[in-house]
Structure formats: structure tokens, C-alpha cells
Amino acid sequence: MQLFFHDNIPEVLFHLDPDESKHLIKVLRKSQGDKVDFTDGQGYLYQCVILDPNPKKAGLKVEKKSYEPEEDFYIHLAICPTKNPERMEWMIEKISEIGVHEITLMESVHSERSFLKLERLEKKIISACKQSIKTRFPKLNPICKMEDLVINKKFDTYQRFIAYVDQNNTRHLFEKAKPNREYLILIGPEGDFSPQELDLAFKNFFLPCSLGKSRLRTETAGLAAVHTLQLVNSLIGEV
8 A cells, every 4th residue: 555645635626736746647657547545644544536647736536535543642752853863854754653643852951953954854754654654643843942841731641751861760661651641751862861850850740761771872762762652552451
């Protein structure tokens, strides 16, 4: 199955922009009458047929529309951008494939970079979700200060975690996370969180957690955290 993306798909007829039209008609050699699957990234799957194989403005008709219900859990990863933007792009691509619901870029005391190109990251998300056949795309938030995120009352009902390296912080995220919950997990920069930031998080009911015995790069830690929370929820009821 190949999955294509188009924003704001109408109920019946729609047209693709020149880039998508060229990709569908010229590169993939789709023709009139061929059936293709589209998503709007909001949980809907559209089974469509090509009416006009115009490589500059392909026309399609929606034949069937279905909806993927939301999951019983919600993973929100807040992470400090890496100095090398390609490493963060790699992580966002992989966690989009594995399954993350929301990503916030976070600025902390030891941050190596204060911004990333959101438009480029959005393209990575779309590509990864198409590749992994996902109809619901994660939300990407712009840069936010760590302290503003920590004190935000919006997350009072979430299970909140802060992952950091310390010989006394030995309990793994897998042990602490409860299934079917909303989660917010903070991942710091290569220099880790400052003592003051850790103290602020603890005062706001964030639980310390480990991601294993190894010292992980920022992007590896983000990937490990999302995968762990997916495992917590996929193993419900298994022995």
C-alpha cells in the first residue's frame, strides 16, 4: 500500500498541486482510473480514483472515506534541539514512524541550539508517516522555554517524566509509566539539565526516570523514550 498526503481533502473532488501531481503522474506513472490512497493527517483515509492525470494539476475523486480512532494514550515529547540539525531531523523521522502524538522543541540552560526550521521538520514528519502508513500525524510545536513547559497547568493530568543521567536515578521509564495515560517526557541537551531545572521539575511533580545504563545522545534518548512508552501500551495484558 502506498499512502499520499493532501491537506483539507474535500468530500468528493480535489486537485493536487504541481509538485504532487508530477510525482504521482510522471514519477509513479499513475494514470486515469488508477486507485490511490490519501490521508489528511487528521486520522482520515481517503480511497480515491484518478479522473484527470494532468502532471501539473491532477484531478481525483473520493470514493470512500474512513476514520482511524484516536489511541487510548498520548505521547508528548519535549526535547532540546541538537547542535547538528540533521540529528534532530533523523529523530523526528523515526519517532513519527514509531508513533508519537506531539513534539515540542525545548530551550534549556545548556541548550546547544535555540531553533530549527519547522517547515523542514514538518516535511520529515509527513514523509515518515506516509512511509509507515499513518493517517494521524504528530503535532509539532515551536521552541518553548523549559520552565514555561514545566509550570503549564495544562499537563496536570499527564504522567510527567524528566529523563536525565545520574547514578541514583536508576528506575527505568518502562517501570514507572502506566498504560493508557497521557504522557509528557522531557529530554535535555547533551549537557543535560541544570540542578535548578531538575529541582523545578520535581517541585512540579515530574518523576525522574532513566532510559538505561548507557549515556545516550539527545536524539537517541528521544527515540528511546517514545519507543518505551509505545511498548508500555502495546504489552497491555500480555504475560
